[in-house]
Amino acid sequence: MFDIAVFGSLFLTLFVIMDPPGITPIFLALTAGRPAKVQRRMALQAVAVAFGVIAVFGLLGQQILDYLHVSVPALMIAGGLLLLLIALDLLTGKTDEPTQTKDVNVALVPLGMPLLAGPGAIVSVILAVQNADGTSGQISVWAAIVAMHLVLWVTMRYSLLIIRVIKDGGVVLVTRLAGMMLSAIAVQQIINGVTQVIQNS
Template sequence: MIFEQFVILWVVIDPIGTIPVFVAVTAGMAPASLRRTAFQAAGVAALVLGFFLVFGQFLIDALGISLPAFQIAGGLILFLFALSMIFGQAMNGAGAMTERGDGMPAIFPLAVPSLASPGAMLAIVLLTDNHRFSIPEQAVTALVMLAVLGAALVMMLLAGPILRVIRRSGAAIVSRVMGMVLAAVAVDNVIEAVRALIEAW
């Protein structure tokens, strides 16, 4: 069960998929700022997913929100950010925020919706269903979630040495290529959500 939860949370949190987003928003940052952004992103994502672990079931039941609705919203947000990566706005924005000392890149798009994606929020709710899982089992799920976020943190920290090797021009190329990949992932999320809605009808 623990391995199954780990696989599910790894897929929906997608630590590897966060790397191109991290590279884009931290291009031009000093190493200290880069590390701080990585820790902030992982911390905020843990808080958001922790909130859904504790209160998510009550919130979703009260609002009547479905998984496809979450997926479509997250896919659209990721697609818009992917466009900014492709056209270079993401890196310019990251540089401006670094100069102001603004920590927003850690919150958007790294923590939400990259790490704490709509799919991850809903997966946490489903894996901690009060009707099916006991408190100790939900605590184990929380530990698995933190382990996956820890892996994402390590991968973001390793992006620093990569940036030092490829430099800013290389980061610009990587940003645009990964922007295309991220756009495809975002569109795929929307397609899957629409398919789920059609099947539900």
């Protein structure tokens, strides 16, 4: 009733796309300045939002895209543009302003979506669900999805220990580095979407 190959393949794919080690500095940058209790809650909220989005697209993904007449490349380009706007805020220090950091729940956007539940993860899950054979295949696919989100939660939950070590100056440095990394991810996502459009035309 369990296919190790299917589980391992999807888990590794999601690990590379969702990148728990890479999300750590971005999570720290976006949640800096908040109480530890709030940061822990935001880590859980971000994972819950990501899982909810992934689950919906896993069950109804192709139907949703078809109904909205949205192609996968369009989804990738839109996600890339949204990430690029967030990356520019991190690079320019706008997220350091209290009005930006205190009033906005970054656990929903951009952490939950599109950072964790981005176009790459959504497409991978849609394809995995469609290609899974029988009950064992479906169980393996959903087990991989759940396992990946548990890894994401543990990574973000315990990354908060890093803040206690690096202090405020370190947080500023991490914020700038996170902005640079995120901008590169965003541009690559846009390039991938444009490349697919060109290939499909």
